[in-house]
Amino acid sequence: MPSESPELIEQRLRDSRRNLTAKVADLGREVSDSVHETTATVRSTMNSLQSGVTDTFATLNGGVNDTIRSVVGTTTDAIDVRPQIRANPLACVGASIAAGLVAGLLVTRRSGPHSTGSHQSFSTAPNSFGGTVAPPSWIDGLLDQVASEVKRVAGDVMTLAADQAKQTVSAGVPNLVNGLLSRVSAGPERRV
Numbered sequence: 364m365p366s367e368s369p370e371l372i373e374q375r376l377r378d379s380r381r382n383l384t385a386k387v388a389d390l391g392r393e394v395s396d397s398v399h400e401t402t403a404t405v406r407s408t409m410n411s412l413q414s415g416v417t418d419t420f421a422t423l424n425g426g427v428n429d430t431i432r433s434v435v436g437t438t439t440d441a442i443d444v445r446p447q448i449r450a451n452p453l454a455c456v457g458a459s460i461a462a463g464l465v466a467g468l469l470v471t472r473r474s475g476p477h478s479t480g481s482h483q484s485f486s487t488a489p490n491s492f493g494g495t496v497a498p499p500s501w502i503d504g505l506l507d508q509v510a511s512e513v514k515r516v517a518g519d520v521m522t523l524a525a526d527q528a529k530q531t532v533s534a535g536v537p538n539l540v541n542g543l544l545s546r547v548s549a550g551p552e553r554r555v
Contacts, residue, residue: 408547411546411547412543414546415539415542415543415546415547416543418539418542418543419536419539419540419542419543422535422539423531423532423535423536423539426531426532426535427528427531427532429531430524430527430528430530430531431524433527434520434524434527437523438520465502465505465506465509468502468506469506
């Protein structure tokens with residue numbers, strides 16, 4: 364290249380500077396736009412996660428509450444004796460008399476010879492032959508049977524409650540997690 368005039372060189376330098384400045388400004392806008400898009404996507408994903416976690420806990424809490432209500436309702440229905448009383452009034456009167464006798468024996472049995480009470484109990488009452496009268500052994504067996512049956516029923520109720528809670532959690536949690544993952548993977552454009 365023959366020697367160029369200083370004005371021509373200066374013009375080329377200005378053009379190069381202008382082109383370089385325009386390219387740097389374009390690059391800056393692109394980076395800025397990318398940062399804004401990434402920020403918006405992250406915010407949307409975080410909102411989606413937060414919403415999904417909130418929904419998950421609300422659904423899980425509702426399932427546990429439903430299970431508790433179901434167990435309480437089942438237990439209440441099982442304990443309600445009114446239909447049995449209406450269906451078998453004489454048998455219920457006999458059962459209440461027997462329950463009263465058993466309760467009376469329990470009370471008098473607890474205030475036995477080692478008791479500091481002022482009255483004598485049934486188990487230490489003298490009879491006409493000079494001895495004392497003890498409650499029949501079948502009553503002790505009956506009381507033991509009643510106690511074991513009450514324990515069994517309480518255990519069954521607790522087992523039923525635990526099983527229903529496990530079912531609710533084992534069925535609900537995977538569905539909630541899958542729903543949450545599908546919401547997050549769908550991204551902000553498909554979110555309603």
